Amino acid sequence: MPMETKVPCSRLESVLREGHFAVTAELNPPDSADPEDVYKAAGILANVCDGINAVDASGANCHISSVAICALLTRAGYEPVYQVTCRDRNRIAIQGDILGAAAMGVPNMLCLTGDDVTAGDQPEAKRVFDFDSIQLLRTARTMRDEATFLSGRKITSPPCFFLGAAANPFVPPYDWRPQRLAKKIAAGAQFIQTQYCFDLPRFKEYMTQVRDLGLDKQAFILAGVGPLKSAGAAEFMRTKVPGVVIPDQYVDRLKKTPKEKQQEEGKKICIELIEQIREIDGVAGIHIMAYRQEELVAEIVEQAGLMPRPTSNDQNKE
Amino acid sequence: MFRWLQNYPHFLEIVYDLLEVSLHPLKRWFKPGSHSEPFIIAIEKLGKETVFGCQMCGQCILHSTGMTCPMNCPKQLRNGPCGGVRENGHCEVKPEMKCVWVEAYQRSLKMPKYGYQFASLQPPVNNQLKGTSSWINMFHGIDTDLPPGWTNTKDIPVKWVKEDFYANGD
Numbered sequence: 001m002p003m004e005t006k007v008p009c010s011r012l013e014s015v016l017r018e019g020h021f022a023v024t025a026e027l028n029p030p031d032s033a034d035p036e037d038v039y040k041a042a043g044i045l046a047n048v049c050d051g052i053n054a055v056d057a058s059g060a061n062c063h064i065s066s067v068a069i070c071a072l073l074t075r076a077g078y079e080p081v082y083q084v085t086c087r088d089r090n091r092i093a094i095q096g097d098i099l100g101a102a103a104m105g106v107p108n109m110l111c112l113t114g115d116d117v118t119a120g121d122q123p124e125a126k127r128v129f130d131f132d133s134i135q136l137l138r139t140a141r142t143m144r145d146e147a148t149f150l151s152g153r154k155i156t157s158p159p160c161f162f163l164g165a166a167a168n169p170f171v172p173p174y175d176w177r178p179q180r181l182a183k184k185i186a187a188g189a190q191f192i193q194t195q196y197c198f199d200l201p202r203f204k205e206y207m208t209q210v211r212d213l214g215l216d217k218q219a220f221i222l223a224g225v226g227p228l229k230s231a232g233a234a235e236f237m238r239t240k241v242p243g244v245v246i247p248d249q250y251v252d253r254l255k256k257t258p259k260e261k262q263q264e265e266g267k268k269i270c271i272e273l274i275e276q277i278r279e280i281d282g283v284a285g286i287h288i289m290a291y292r293q294e295e296l297v298a299e300i301v302e303q304a305g306l307m308p309r310p311t312s313n314d315q316n317k318e
Numbered sequence: 319m320f321r322w323l324q325n326y327p328h329f330l331e332i333v334y335d336l337l338e339v340s341l342h343p344l345k346r347w348f349k350p351g352s353h354s355e356p357f358i359i360a361i362e363k364l365g366k367e368t369v370f371g372c373q374m375c376g377q378c379i380l381h382s383t384g385m386t387c388p389m390n391c392p393k394q395l396r397n398g399p400c401g402g403v404r405e406n407g408h409c410e411v412k413p414e415m416k417c418v419w420v421e422a423y424q425r426s427l428k429m430p431k432y433g434y435q436f437a438s439l440q441p442p443v444n445n446q447l448k449g450t451s452s453w454i455n456m457f458h459g460i461d462t463d464l465p466p467g468w469t470n471t472k473d474i475p476v477k478w479v480k481e482d483f484y485a486n487g488d
Contacts, residue, residue, distance in 0.1 A: 086393075091442060113400040116392060116411045127393065134397040135442045142467050150442070152466025168401030173423045179437060180398050187439060195401055242402030242410040 010107035010162035011079045011311050012051040016191065016220040020310045021278065022285030024051040024081060024193065024222060025297050029063035038064065038072045044294050046078055048301040050309055051108060053081040053193070053287070057088065059241065060120025067101050074105035079311075081164065082106045085114025090130035091139070095149055098140055102159030110164040110193060111136040115242050134187045137165055141188030165189035167221075169206035170199050170245040178209040181219075191220040193287040196237075198246045200276055207280050216282030223277045226289040227296050228266035231255040267296055274304040320368045327385040327425040330369075331432055334381050341453060348454045359451045376447030377461040382435035384425030391418040396440035399423075441468045 015022050025045045030037035045052050054069035070080040082101050084094060101109070113133040117125045131139065139150050140163055147158035165184040169177045181192065197203045203223065210216055228234040228246070231254035238246040250269055257265040270288075277283055286306075290297050301307055323330065347354045359374075366372030366387075370380065373389035379396070380387060388396050392411035399419030402410030407420045426436040441464050447455060455461040 113393060113395065115402060118411055119402075129393045129395070130445075131442055132393070132395040132397050133400075134439060138439065139442075139467065146467070148467045150465045150467035166401060168403075171399075171401065171403040171405060172407040172417070172420050173399065173403075176398070176423050183397060183437065183439065243400075245405060 009160040012081065012108050013162040013190070015050045015310050016284055018310065020050075020285075021306065022051070022220070022222060023049045023288065023301055023306055023309065024053055024285065025049040025288040025290070025294070026053045026055060027069065028292060028294050029055055029058075029066070029069060031063055033064070035072050038069055039076060041294065042073055042076070042078055045297055048298045048307065048309060049288070050285075050311060051079050051081045053083055053110065056083045056085045056112070056114070057120070058083075058115070060087065060115050060117050060122070060125075062120075062122070067097050067104075067106075070101055070106040071104040074107075079108070080106055081108040081110050083110045083112060084136065085112045086129050086131045086133060086136055087114035087117065088128055090128055091150060094131065094136065095139065095143065098143060098159055098161075099155070102161065107160070107162060108164060108191075109140060109161045110166065111140060111189070112166050119242055133165060134183055137163060137184060137187040137189055162190055163188050164191040164193060166194065167192050168195040168243050170195060170197075170202055171243055174202070174206075175209075177206060178213055178215065181210060181215055182213055185215060185218045189219050191222060191284075193222045194224045195243050196226055196246070196289065197223045197273065197277060198250055200273065202245075203277070204280060207282050211282050216284075220284035221282060222285040222287040223280075223283050224287045224289055225270055225273050225277065226291065227263070227270040227293055227300065228254060229293055230259070230262040230266070231257075234266075263293070263296075267300060270300055271304045274300070274306075321371070323369050324385055324421075324425065327429050330385040331381065331429045334385075335431075341457075345457050348451075348457045350450070350454055350458065350460070355451065355454065358454060359449075362451050362453055374449050374452075375443060376450040376452050376455055377444060378452035378456070379440060381429075381432040382438060382440070384422035384427075384429065384433070384436060386418055386422035386425055388418060388422065394443070395419070396443065398436075441465070 027045060028041050030041060042052055052073060054066040056066040057063060066083050070082045073080040111133050117123055117127045140161060142148060143155060144159055144161055147155045149155060167181050231251060234246055234251045234254055237244045254262050254265055274286055277286060288297050288300060348358060363374055370387040371390050372387055375389050392409065393400060399417055403417045403420060407417055409415045409417045426433040452461060
């Protein structure tokens with residue numbers, strides 16, 4: 001089993017350690033300064049998943065910051081997963097934010113490299129990448145386990161995080177991807193959320209290698225899934241969104257479906273994929289990224305037979 | 319002009335070893351702040367820029383990255399490729415360029431001596447060393463002078479690298 005955090009503080013971690021098939025979901029970050037908008041976005045996910053991911057300017061587009069989303073969510077008793085990318089902040093800012101998030105009660109942190117600035121609507125921005133995701137992971141772990149900053153300076157009260165990382169088995173160099181996972185686990189990752197899994201044969205092959213290396217015993221692996229909204233959206237995702245691979249069979253299937261039924265078909269594909277992923281050894285859960293279709297997450301989880309959840313996400317909500 | 323040399327990583331690995339041995343007797347000339355420093359920087363820059371597109375980060379890890387300079391990655395990653403690599407193995411940021419890390423990986427497979435180092439965890443870049451000579455920094459241990467918070471963490475042996483993984487690969 002993955003190394004346990006000294007003081008378990010994450011409900012997501014408990015769910016996984018108890019052996020449940022976990023469900024996490026990505027929150028649609030509002031372009032708004034109104035906390036109610038965050039709560040609205042979280043409300044539709046809260047009862048159907050064990051952790052809500054707050055993205056850090058995903059696709060290099062500005063939204064409300066992930067640390068603020070997480071702070072709002074913890075206030076209301078939700079279980080956020082704080083996503084941190086290396087694109088926008090240097091090591092000084094990131095370490096400060098890690099303490100800040102922990103002080104607000106954020107229990108989970110996902111360390112990412114981040115999409116490049118050119119993927120977003122402000123490609124003229126300066127890219128930072130002072131850390132890479134692995135250096136970020138190891139620094140976060142040092143802050144938690146050794147109570148020191150990277151500089152060696154002491155932290156009086158260390159943060160308590162369940163640490164996560166991302167994996168993308170679907171892009172080259174394919175045969176090295178399991179090794180990269182090993183590197184991330186060595187750096188401190190306890191759970192993994194993958195890129196969208198549409199290419200199941202590739203994913204199965206990846207998981208075979210992962211199991212051979214014993215990595216599924218070292219970290220909890222959550223496979224990324226999501227409903228495709230339409231044939232057009234699928235085409236956009238696979239050509240414009242970095243790292244997303246969607247085999248022709250699914251795009252063709254959507255193209256053959258009448259336009260008004262494509263969203264329903266996309267949801268069906270997603271549920272089928274979840275059912276097949278559940279059969280793969282070493283997969284500990286799923287991570288649903290239903291970009292701008294968050295209202296579908298509840299139906300997907302329900303119809304995939306993943307309800308009820310072991311811990312209601314808003315159990316502490318007053 | 320001499321970039322094609324990178325496709326002979328095994329040869330470069332031997333050159334790397336030879337260079338280290340042959341520069342060692344000259345160690346006393348390799349001092350930070352010395353009169354010889356600007357010349358050393360100029361020679362290092364000329365050689366490594368021509369072959370590797372060196373960015374003079376001052377903390378060279380070429381032999382751990384398949385003799386491919388990771389500072390040419392637009393994100394300047396030091397620990398392997400990001401998740402944005404295109405299906406054809408090209409870069410997320412520059413579609414016309416082959417991913418630096420895909421090349422680095424393929425080349426490291428052809429390096430019997432240092433190839434395995436591709437798996438090691440690389441510390442964050444010391445931005446103060448940009449523009450300095452990595453040869454001087456190597457002789458004086460400046461490039462391995464890591465932030466205390468990095469070295470304090472127990473170094474984990476990369477036990478997950480399959481045995482003879484690199485020997486068999488090509």
